[in-house]
Amino acid sequence: MQRIGVFVCHCGTNIAATVDVKAVAETLKNESGVVFSTDYQYMCSESGQNIIKDAIKEHKLTGVVVCSCSPRMHEATFRKAVASVGLNPYMLEVANLREQCSWIHKDIATATEKAVILGRAAIAKVHLNAPLTAGESPVVKRALVIGGGIAGIQTALDIADAGFDVDIIEKEPTIGGKMAQIDKTFPTLDCAACILTPKMVEAAQNEKIHIHSFSEVADVKGFVGNFTVTIKKKARFVDETKCTGCGLCTEKCPMKKVPNEFNMNLDNRTAVYIPFAQAVPKVARIDPNYCLMLKNGKCGVCSKVCSVGAIDYKQQDKFIEERYGAIVVATGFNPIKLDKYDEFAYSLSPDVVTSLELERLMNAAGPNGGTLLRPSDKTHPHTIVFVQCVGSRCDDSKGKPYCSKICCMYTAKHAMLIREKYPDTEVYVFYIDVRTPGKNFDEFYRRAVEEYGVHYVKGMVGKVTPRTDGKLAVQASDLLSNEQLHIDADMVVLAAAIEPDKTARPLATMLTTQMDTNDFFTEAHPKLRPVESATAGIFLSGACQGPKDIPETVAQASAAAAKAIGLLCKNSITCNPCVAHSDELMCNGCSSCEKVCPYGAITYIDKEFRMPDRTTAIRRVASVNPAVCQGCGACTVACPSGAMDLNGFSNSQIMAEVDAICK
Amino acid sequence: MQVNEKKEFEPVIVAFCCNWCSYAGADLSGTNRLNYPTNVKIIRVPCSCRVNPMFILRAFQRGADGVIICGCHPGDCHYTSGNYFARRRMTLLFSMLDFIGIERDRTRVEWVSAAEGAKFAATMNEFTEAVKKLGPNRRLEDLRCRKQS
Incomplete structure (x- = not known):
């Protein structure tokens, strides 16, 4: 019989406001096996943890139930606390009274009733808990960065600086990403290429960094510290080792x-x-x-x-396999396709361009050598209309529900650059809101309005019609003066929403990481773990996690690198002890479990058994490799004889929880 | 004799939530203070494929009125393929339950990602309503297990 202690947390008023914590502690005292029950304001605080530790020592507790916030939040904290006084950390269960009780209910009586039931379920489970010891598995001291934009480059440079080998996989023939296409950067107006290309060269010359350009991730196997990645090196028909880039x-x-x-x-x-x-x-x-x-x-x-004979018309896609300890995802973004936005005549007129296209038109290395000319007739535009939020903050299925974050700033940049270089050009910006939070961002926008005389108009453009004289008739409303505006523009620039790269979704499936409904990668905790994915060993860098400007991307890239370095520094990591195990006496060697195991953790061994008649017989039984098993439990359900069970989530434990809830 | 007050039927609903998506989604609906009825009690499992049909039968035997299994969206499973197993198993189980008289509306499989707090709350509201309409589960409940009151 377990000796269980129950610790009910107030979480300030977060739990105590809707759950009568004292009553919960009192009621749970009467449960079988509970020898101690108390409540405290903050169980996770040091004094709260001391209450738990003292009680374990004083009452010789063998099991602990903490009724507090979600186990996703503080389970690890409490496990560490009980382990510090010699109790096995897996003899602890957390009843989720905050996220799944007090925060979602308003009525104190029913919420308290539910809290008691959740507490009972946890107690019932702890009764059946068994001490578990975590194994260790080695860490491969090499990192993989997927995506070679500014985020990937920065992450790779930081990891290499710490002395670890790092590979970059880039699907395009060159690294650099979107930043390489940008002309100038806000809010300093320094040239993007001038700050990016040295970093690209640095990455190429760093002996710790290996760039797989024009490559893709074909397959990912393994787990934190020990990933095996198959890299598809797409045929470029040029031998990379021979080509000198002479052109x-x-x-x-x-x-x-x-x-x-x-x-x-x-x-x-x-x-x-x-x-x-x-x-x-x-x-x-x-x-x-x-x-x-x-x-x-x-x-x-x-x-x-070709003087070096680098051309190889028969080159084939090549697959190579590499092992990594950590993976950083930096797949970045793309502007959305504007084919659903016929009202802006994007597909009708070459003079209606996206902001990224304008970026190229204004770039010294771009198609016009840096002179801004209309794509249709190569004449100088005198009136340019910018349309903000094309596809961003959109309620309907045409666009994206979120704010793309960078458009307000780059539009201000474009407007400012145009007014500076071509003072005779009138620039109109149509916006819903101007959002410029960030260091020196609002000052930058105000300069565009006040110093450069850019016409900012609150309102949306309703329609753009290409006219036969080559002009674009822009029909818009000014919401502040409540007037209809008609502007004859030479060019219209659309600030298209940005979306995650299309390769991100299949990659997330391979990495078994989570994504939100917009296909941005979900971080492990929105505030406290912003660069880690919920899957251990996979880190997030840059715009694959959400829209970001360059400084934010670089900051996140370095943060992701720091997390990856933290992992690579370890020689071994503690495995999850909640893995499957098979009862050899019950196993009949049917292979059902082996077939469903996604990790190939189950093998069969021939084992000698003593039979009741004192003879020995050799039977084929399942054996789980605890270092490979990830603890999903698929095999436990597939097993027809009930031999397979999962540590920490055993059949009897879950049944006991079911019973406690239904009683 | 006391007049029996007609109390509204409050179903017991067991929700199995996978640790990676749906449990996190449930936490998110809490963080966002999105209400759903207290009838729903969540059991955390590592993956939806950990849910043994026995657990569901056990729940109905012990007096649950509805059982819902929530997992990651197809293709998003933390364990690659767990939710596909769950989907197949539950399809079979639910049709068997339907055959023996446990209405389809008492059981459900729903995919809720870690970012879908609102969907979690909405699903639970909707499911509780549906089970309420059906009334108590009488078919599989073992009256010997019923709480003495």
Whole structure:
């Protein structure tokens, strides 16, 4: 018989306001096996923990029930506390009286009644708890960063600085991500390339960093400290080890009409290409959709001009397997497709562009060499209309419900840059709200209005109509003066909402991490663990977790790196002892459990048994590898003979909880 | 003789929530102070695939009026495939329960992610209403287990 102590927490007034904590402690005192019961204001505080520790010593408790907040919050805290006085940490259960009782109910009588039942269920479970000892598993001292944008680069640099090997997987032929496409950055207006490209080079030259460009994650197996990742190195038809990036092939390639995705398809590139001048690695790639040799087998110019013989038309996708201790996800974002926004004539007129396209149009390395010209007739625009929140803060299914966060600032930047370079150009910005929280952000926006004379109009653009004279008729409402506005614009710039990269969803499935409804990765705790995913060993960096500007991304990237380094520094990590185990006497070796195990943790061994008639017989029985088992419990249900059970969540424990709740 | 006050039927509802998504979703609905009835009591399991059909039968035997199993959305399972097992098992179990007279509305499988606090509360409100409409579970309840009152 267990000797159980019950500790009811007030959590200030968080629990005590809706649950009569004293009554709960009193009632639970009468449960069988409970030898001590008390309540205290903050059980998680040091004095609260001391109450638990003292009671364990004084009353020789063998089991502890803490009625407090969610076990996701403080289970670890209390486990540590009971372990410090010699009780097995797994002899503790937490009844969730805050998140799942006091915070959701208003009536004190019914909430107290429910609290008692939740307490009873925890007591019933503790009765059946058994001491568990956690095993240890080694940590592979190497990290993987998925995504080579500014977030991934920063994370990799920080991890490498700490002395660990780190691999970057980038799906594009070069690292750099979205920041490489940006012209200037807010609020300082320094050039993005000037601050990004040194970092790209630093990453390439760091001997601890290995860049797998034009590669994807094909498969992830394993668990924290010991992931096995299959990397798909996509065929680029150029031997990475030989190519020097001289660019001769790109000059001679006869196929010159390929839309240049780096310049947002605003100009053309060749079929064999290097994405941009500062690309890292500076290695060409052949686009098989356009290459005449790969399509028709006729051409081969690039292989003739290549002096190092790097061109390889027969190259195949290659799969390599690597082992990692920690994985950092930095898959970033993309602007949404605007094909559902016909009212802005995005697909009708080339002069209606997205902000990222404008970024390329204004970039010195862009299609116009930095001179802002209308894409349609290459003339200088005199009136430019910016439309904010295109697809952001949207109630309907067309757009995204969230605020994309960066658009207000980059629009102010664009407006300011245009007014500075072309003072004869009138700039209108249509907004719902201007949101500029951040260091020096509001000052920046006010400068755009006050110093640069950008016309900010509160209201939305209703319709953009391309006219035959090449102008764009913009119809909008000014909500403050309640007037309808008609503007003849030369260009319209749409601040498209940003969304997580499309590769993030399948990646989350492979990594068994959680995502929210918008496909942003969910952090382990929204406030206290913002760079960790709920899956141990997987960390989040940058805009894959939510819309972010560059400083925030870099800060989060370094934070994720710090977390990964913390993990890699350890030689071994404590495993979860709540794993499956099989009762060999009951097991009939049917293989049902093996078939459902997602980790391949179950094997079969031949074991000698003494039979009742004193003979021995050899039977095939299941055996669980506790280092590989993750404790999902799929096998426990599949087992027809009931031999398989899960530590910490055993059949009898859950049944006891069911009984306590239903009684 | 005392006049019996007609008390509204308060069903006992057992919710099995997976640790990674739905339990966190339930916590989030608490953090956001979204109300749902006290009838719902949550049992934490590592994964929806840990829910043995025996637990559900046991709940009905002990007088539960409804049982709901919540897990990660298909494809999002922390253990890769656990919720698929749960989905198959529960489909079979629920059709068997339906066959022996436990109405379909007393049992449910719902996918609630860790970010869907509002969905969790809404689901529990809706499910409690549905079970209330059906009245007490009489089919599988073992009266010997009933609390003496």
